[in-house]
Amino acid sequence: MGHMKKKYRIKKNDEFQEVFQRGTSVANRQFVLYVLDQPGQCYFRIGLSVSKKIGKAVVRNRVKRYIRQVFHEERDRIEAGKDYVIIARMPVATMGYEEVKKSLLHVLRRANVFH
DSSP, X not given: OTTSOGGGBOOSHHHHHHHHHHSEEEEOSSEXXXXXXXXXXXXXXXXXXXXXXXXXXHHHHHHHHHHHHHHHHTTTTBOSSEEEEEEEOGGGGGOOHHHHHHHHHHHHHHXXXXX
16 A cells, blocks of 8 residues: 555654644544645645544554545545645544545535645
8 A cells, every 4th residue: 555655644743733733624523634735735745643542553554544545546636735634533443435435525525625
């Protein structure tokens, strides 16, 4: 699953904090999505926050994989020049891929980040 290149991932804590503090957020029961404009950045970056409350590592890794997969499948519709941070909420632990995708598309639509 190495298709999301490193530069497209938000890893550093201070980068997460910047998105939380300066970004706008949209939420539903499954996800909180933060979006921060990064003018002049010709791609988008994503950061994932899946806490230990969600489940064991195997569950958290599956959730992260599903979220990355959605962004990969929808990448041509998603606005570049932005950082996206996705916080997974409890219900996601038991959801299959199609449910995760539907829920994530819901918050992405509400955030107005589709072309």
